[in-house]
Amino acid sequence: MRGHHDMGGLPAGPVEPTEHDYAHWEKRVDALQVLLSAPQRRLLRVDELRRNIESLRPDVYDAMTYYERWIAAITKVLIERGVLTSDELGRKMEDVKAREAKP
Amino acid sequence: MSTPDAGPRFRAGDRVRVRFADAPGHIRTPWYIRGHAGVIERLCGTYGNPEELAFNRPGTPRQPLYRVRFKQSQVWPDYRGPATDTVDIEIFQHWLEPGDAA
Amino acid sequence: MTAPNEPRTHDHAHEHDHGHDRGTHPPARPDTDDSLTYYKTMEIAVRELLIEKGIITADEVRGAIEAMDARSPAQGARIVAHAWTDPAYKARLLADPNAAVRELGIEPGAYKLVVLENTATIHNLVVCTLCSCYPRYVLGLPPDWYKSRAYRSRAVREPRTVLREFGTEISDSVEVRVHDSTADMRYLVLPERPAGTEGMSEAKLAELVTRDSMIGVARARAPG
Numbered sequence: 001m002r003g004h005h006d007m008g009g010l011p012a013g014p015v016e017p018t019e020h021d022y023a024h025w026e027k028r029v030d031a032l033q034v035l036l037s038a039p040q041r042r043l044l045r046v047d048e049l050r051r052n053i054e055s056l057r058p059d060v061y062d063a064m065t066y067y068e069r070w071i072a073a074i075t076k077v078l079i080e081r082g083v084l085t086s087d088e089l090g091r092k093m094e095d096v097k098a099r100e101a102k103p
Numbered sequence: 104m105s106t107p108d109a110g111p112r113f114r115a116g117d118r119v120r121v122r123f124a125d126a127p128g129h130i131r132t133p134w135y136i137r138g139h140a141g142v143i144e145r146l147c148g149t150y151g152n153p154e155e156l157a158f159n160r161p162g163t164p165r166q167p168l169y170r171v172r173f174k175q176s177q178v179w180p181d182y183r184g185p186a187t188d189t190v191d192i193e194i195f196q197h198w199l200e201p202g203d204a205a
Numbered sequence: 206m207t208a209p210n211e212p213r214t215h216d217h218a219h220e221h222d223h224g225h226d227r228g229t230h231p232p233a234r235p236d237t238d239d240s241l242t243y244y245k246t247m248e249i250a251v252r253e254l255l256i257e258k259g260i261i262t263a264d265e266v267r268g269a270i271e272a273m274d275a276r277s278p279a280q281g282a283r284i285v286a287h288a289w290t291d292p293a294y295k296a297r298l299l300a301d302p303n304a305a306v307r308e309l310g311i312e313p314g315a316y317k318l319v320v321l322e323n324t325a326t327i328h329n330l331v332v333c334t335l336c337s338c339y340p341r342y343v344l345g346l347p348p349d350w351y352k353s354r355a356y357r358s359r360a361v362r363e364p365r366t367v368l369r370e371f372g373t374e375i376s377d378s379v380e381v382r383v384h385d386s387t388a389d390m391r392y393l394v395l396p397e398r399p400a401g402t403e404g405m406s407e408a409k410l411a412e413l414v415t416r417d418s419m420i421g422v423a424r425a426r427a428p429g
Contacts, residue, residue: 001125002134003130003134005335005336006130006133006134006334006335007334007354007357007358008133008134008135008136008335008357008358008361008385009179009358009361009362010358011358011359012354012355012358012359013355014355014370015353015355015356015359015360015371016350016353016355017348017350017371018348018349018350018353019348019349019350020349025245025248025249027270027273027274028252028266028270030269030270030346031265031266031269031270031273032248032251032255032261032266034269034273035265035266035269036255036260036261041260043260045156045157045159047129047153047162048157048158048159050129050157050335050336051128051129051157051158053336054129064244066337066349067244068242068244071244071247071248071251072244072247074251075251078251080159081159084251084254084255088254089247089251089254092250092253092254093246093247093250095250096241096249096250096253097246100241100246131335131387131388132387133334133335133387135334135361147389148317148389150389153388168388168389168390175364175383179362182362182363183363183365184363184365184377184381185377185378185380187380188364188380188381188382188383189380190361190383190385191382191383191384191385192384192387193385193386193387193388193389193390194387194388195388
């Protein structure tokens, strides 16, 4: 059946001509994709990134912003490839939250 | 030993039909065009198969990629624009079969 | 996305702002870098781990951001204005876009560019229905609307209505050709040169070439 991302021809509302200047964190996600895909590393293929975005549940896909989907997918690929482990990611994410929460 | 590229089967001007298949996995042939007939506009080159690259496999045999032109009035039953309007889509060879004679 | 009463925390890990020229960009929304969401936490963690493991460096991240910030529709506008004023260049651009773009000192990136010339009989429009493929090395990052559900769903099915929503009316005697960027090509529309621009310098012509005209949802601006 049609993937949730495969939306050509489906009904939708008017095109809202919204744009926003990209936030720093979004640009960093973009940079990660560029650096990881670079020929000297080849730790990520854009096709893997897309596959992981496409496999997000439809309600989750719709609720996430564009770069949220990208970082989620990049992370999944890095775990699949064994570049990073769930364990070290989980620990580091808790560290980041604790660090940022200090007054 | 690497798998050789698939050789091009089609040339610009050939009539083709996009296969209909509900294939699981990462597919770059849009749903809306599967089953439709069009004409080869050009051979773009030969590229790794994204269905395989998506799983970090080499993407071989590499497949010829074509731009295929379709008449909008044939793709959409309710298309209201002129009969001359078209849509060009990049489609990998393994999704194309020879089309019916004009 | 943060709840209204979630404490705002300053993101200490962000790269120092180099004060890039933002003259052509709308200002950043004030809340997008100030609060720590799950995915922002993930980005920080992934980046820090990759740096700790020596897979990337902070300088490389900075460099990649600066490189992307330097790319903007102004690059595409230069290409178009040059093609308008130099017929031999235009022929080279249509025949081998990657090489022609490099002639102007612009790096087109790894993907093969296809340049689509708008004429009196054909109006081209570009969309990526499956995701958001866009000639980012030439035009910079795409606008939100290009990646939206509404554009990706409807541009391919009712292009003339979508064009009308952008204020662009195409007569029935002109073919509208939509290009769905599904694989390894990237598309740049070469808009028609507006009437009344004879004798204008390339720099002045480039000012008429909008990003939207190079996607195909608009024509180039009229002079004056």
